[in-house]
Amino acid sequence: MPEEILDDDSILLCSNCFRDEGLRIDSNKIGVESSEECPNCNSSSGKKLTQQLIQELAWRFFVSGTTIRCEYGAAPVIQCNEYHYGKSDISPSAWLENDIKLIEEAAKIGFFHYGPRLWMVGEVEPLKDLQQESSRDKIIERVLQEYPEKLFANGTKFYRLRVNPNNPAAPEEYDSPPLEFSGRGRLDSTEFSVMYGSQDIDVCIHECRASADDDIYVATFITVRELRLLDLTHILEEDNTEFESLDMAIHMLFLAKSHSYEICRAIAKAAKHAGFDGVIYPSFFSLMRTGGHPFETSYGLSLRRYHPEREKYVGAYTIENFALFGHPLQAELVKIDSINRLIITQVGYQGHFGPVEY
Ligand SMILES: [Zn+2]
Structure with a gap:
């Protein structure tokens, strides 16, 4: 605009x-x-x-x-x-x-x-390379090198939701699901469990697609040692065009629907292999929650890249979600602080209108 x-x-x-x-x-x-x-x-x-x-x-x-x-x-x-x-x-x-x-x-x-401009509809070289299995690994290597590590200090608080757990009061219900239930989310695979968490409860509600009919519980976790996470919400400083931008590729990847999961999972596995405890990634619901507009431009230039107050602009529209690898509760990386039942009284999307034909 x-x-x-x-x-x-x-x-x-x-x-x-x-x-x-x-x-x-x-x-x-x-x-x-x-x-x-x-x-x-x-x-x-x-x-x-x-x-x-x-x-x-x-x-x-x-x-x-x-x-x-x-x-x-x-x-x-x-x-x-x-x-x-x-x-x-x-x-x-x-x-x-x-x-x-x-x-x-x-x-x-x-x-x-x-x-x-074609980059807006996915014509971004590193993104195209990620979609090709033959060139995927080389881009993932760049991701591991160019994105920074972020430390979660011992004592960091976060939330995790469960819908209809069998035994809501049992802490182990809130650890990562067992392998046989893994492989349906953005970052977990059939041979790779992850625990999704967020510091924003509303995002948890959206991410787990909870509705008012569900019986929902929220566990408050606290980290019990320093955790190392790969921060994919970081804005990369680049001097190339949008067409060559790794920053744009990762931004688009995490705002894409389930066809993108295979690539996200490969990044998660590589991060685990490189010794990280988890990844921080932009929530799919960032845009809805913050009212942002995907890939906003001014005269064809991406505001994500060229906004005069770039970090502030991107920060305002990004909600951080994270995933911890393996079974963090069982591995004693985190502990339960408390568990509550969560009652949803209002599920509301704020919207606006557009024309039907043009
Ligand atoms: Zn008038």
């Missing part, structure tokens, strides 16, 4: 200006309350929109709202910017036509069909 700072906070439109129900609801969410009359539709009850808010609304509805996920990566079908002002070329539903004109005029932007 273009980040121009506009100091003009005069009101141009309001949520009642729009015909499309999704735009009305989204603009009602981001608009500001004011008893001033809307200069466009004269409503005093609609939430008021400044030029900056209209630009935000346009990005959220038309760019984020048309983003399509690919096997690896994701890209919006529509983009908007000031260079296309007066030259919009999209074909929206009839009920959106006038709404778009209002937005274009107020925000001085135009909408256009976006041909994504």
Whole structure:
């Protein structure tokens, strides 16, 4: 999203200006309350929109709202910017036509069909090499060399959830599952158990796909010695393009669905082999939980790489999850601090709208 700072906070439109129900609801969410009359539709009850808010609304509805996920990566079908002002070329539903004109005029932007740069849809060399078994090991070797180690100090607290355990009060229920139940998650294999944990309980709930019908328990663990983890959430400093970026490859890998697990498992095994106690990796649910947008760009450049406050930008959208190898409880790397039943009273996704055709 273009980040121009506009100091003009005069009101141009309001949520009642729009015909499309999704735009009305989204603009009602981001608009500001004011008893001033809307200069466009004269409503005093609609939430008021400044030029900056209209630009935000346009990005959220038309760019984020048309983003399509690919096997690896994701890209919006529509983009908007000031260079296309007066030259919009999209074909929206009839009920959106006038709404778009209002937005274009107020925000001085135009909408256009976006041909994504190919890295956004997974054309990233190290990622392609990871997908090929013949070249996978050489990239994993780079991963082990280029990503840093992070130490969990003795006494670090974390959580682990279990859904419907047989004996909820028994500590061993919360260790890694036995091998015969391994091999279904992102990092565990049939011959390799891991214990998934997080310092964020909400992430645990999402990661284990718990619903309000489940009987859920949460164990609070404490590490009993220093643990060495390979930190895959680290942002690599690179001087190449997105097409050659290992950082982008790993970022995309952990935001991809289950077809990517085979590669993640190979990385986990290599990390174990190299002597690590576990790996820290970006949660698949980072984006949902933090409201981030995958592979966000500004004029075709990845914000992950080129944002002026890069670490802060990436940090705000990354939730760290980790996996400890083997059976950490049995091996006395960690101990149970307490176990609680967890009652979910609300499962909510905050959403926004997008167009149905363009
Ligand atoms: Zn209005």
